[in-house]
Amino acid sequence: xGVVVLSQYAEPDYxxxxxxxxxxxxxxxxxxRIRNREELIxxxxxxxRGGSVVDPKIVDVLIEARSRPARSxxxxxTPRERELLGEIASGKSNAAIAESxxxxxxxxxxxxxxxxSKLGLSDDQDVSRRVKATLMYLAEGH
Numbered sequence: 168x169g170v171v172v173l174s175q176y177a178e179p180d181y182x183x184x185x186x187x188x189x190x191x192x193x194x195x196x197x198x199x200r201i202r203n204r205e206e207l208i209x210x211x212x213x214x215x216r217g218g219s220v221v222d223p224k225i226v227d228v229l230i231e232a233r234s235r236p237a238r239s240x241x242x243x244x245t246p247r248e249r250e251l252l253g254e255i256a257s258g259k260s261n262a263a264i265a266e267s268x269x270x271x272x273x274x275x276x277x278x279x280x281x282x283x284s285k286l287g288l289s290d291d292q293d294v295s296r297r298v299k300a301t302l303m304y305l306a307e308g309h
Contacts, residue, residue: 169214173198173207179232182225190219197222241307243285251278256301 169192210220288296
């Protein structure tokens with residue numbers, strides 16, 4: 168059976184859900200970009216022949232989403248460091264993070280220093296490294 172999705176969302180997760188078992192007999196189109204009835208009919212016919220149709224904007228979104236983690240300094244962090252950075256982003260103190268993650272305060276400090284180093288955050292008096300790290304974390308959609 169073929170599937171034609173008309174969506175208002177140019178979101179990688181939605182497109183991947185439609186295409187996860189292959190692109191054959193699948194179409195993912197954005198409602199706002201369908202200009203006339205013939206485009207929709209053409210997509211339905213292509214899917215019925217076993218082909219696929221994916222809006223070029225969706226392709227761009229998928230490529231961008233795939234390349235984003237590779238460019239990120241956050242990709243260098245271990246899972247534990249990312250977890251700890253999430254705690255920092257929520258505004259917790261070192262003591263609260265230690266309690267939450269069942270770590271010693273010294274272990275938290277070591278992780279934080281490693282995070283700052285991997286993110287390239289120097290010990291600059293003019294900038295809060297915690298705030299900068301949080302902004303980097305949030306910019307990645309966490």
